[in-house]
Amino acid sequence: MDFNLFWSSLGPMLLGAVKGTIPLTLASFVLGLLIALVIAVMRISSNKVANGVGRVYVSIIRGTPLLVQLFVIFYGLPTIGVKLDPWPSAIIAFSLNVGGYAAEIIRAAILSVPRGQWEAGHMIGMSRNQTLLRIILPQAARVSVPPLSNTFISLVKDTSLASLILVTEMFRVAQQVAAFSQEFMLLYLEAALIYWVICLILSTAQTRVEKRLDRYVAH
């Protein structure tokens, strides 16, 4: 293996991570969480329409491949006149996808908070929304950190699919260098290594967040 190539390609690949993979992940995750919150609230509402819409959304997102969702948005939509650049396409596809998976996590976390907490919120005079926001969600957050971290880490790796719709993220850089140098093994292992390191860092961060949210729970 050509270690000079390893070092010389590391710079462009890290740049691809910093300018592509990481912002794509962050933007999609934040937007995805917002979508998830809305869908989760729809799913626990007694309104049949809202509930049904939420259920269908989750079913479609979970029932179709992410790559297909990405292709529908980037290659499919232009045929009906909606032309989106690679970046917006990727962010839309990934956040819709995260929204579907995270909605179920948040819904389950909300349902895991004891009924008595809703009642205590109502007792002190809070509306349903106030109780949800100030009493239920903070407690649901604690429960949902581990599964949401899973979603987040999956998303980091899933962003490599964006290379297929021409987003210049880390894996696309690796593909370009590999095609040019014909050092496929080296470049793809290098890409794998960088993904792994990013995920290691995220796992550490997850542990910290969990510790912080656990401060009000008996050990």
Add this chain to the structure above:
Amino acid sequence: MSPTKSGSPAGPGVGAAAGPALEVRGLAKSFGTNQVLRGIDLTVPRGKVVALIGPSGSGKTTVLRSLNGLETPDAGSVTVGASDVSGLPALAVDFSSPAPKKARARQVAELRDRSAMVFQHYNLFPHMTVLQNVIEGPVQVQKRPRAEAVAEAESLLARVGLADKRDAYPFELSGGQQQRVGIVRALALKPQLLLFDEPTSALDPELVDDVLAVIKELADEGWTMVIVTHELAFARQTADEVVFMAGGVVVERGPAAQVLRNPKEERTQAFVRRLLHEN
């Protein structure tokens, strides 16, 4: 106060000038096919304490929850008298007359604002400190100035011996301490009516007395209270009237000493005897 004839509902309008603090008429509630309340009448004069006793499943907790809007009755009416303190007018909610869902929800919310409840399992907010638990309602809901709410919370906490716990989280407290915070949280809302749902049933025996002492003190101060309890000795000392419920109806009511010492109804006698033997 005049004891009413056993087994029959209290007569309408006991006659106090300002009217009773609470008047419940014909309260009915079913869960599916299970009829939990079959026409409950209840009158609580101002500053008096009524204890609801009875076997589990008798509906006493459902009565209490209906008063705090945690259940919506199917029929009957609840009237809360005008407030001596805040000047709020009397509030009557008639559950027998049909109302659109939203209007009913508003009525229930209004009713809820008149009372505060202490739960069997405390239901403190685990992600908030003791102080935050107490001021959440006053600050977030009643929109009172934070500094004022904090000062009041601190003096209430001091009263129940928990001044030094203001920054503790609920999990750091014993059950008895948590329940005293639950009581302070209710008091901080400045309700017209205090509701206690088996406030000591979840406590270890050695912690019960502290909590009962606090409730007794509030009774002596003149708070109007409805207490669901299994502590008959406590009910005898604290309650002005004891109401014995079974199967969703009031079986017997009267002054605490009478109902608990010389119950007239056979079902009351059996219930009191059984509880006394257990304790």
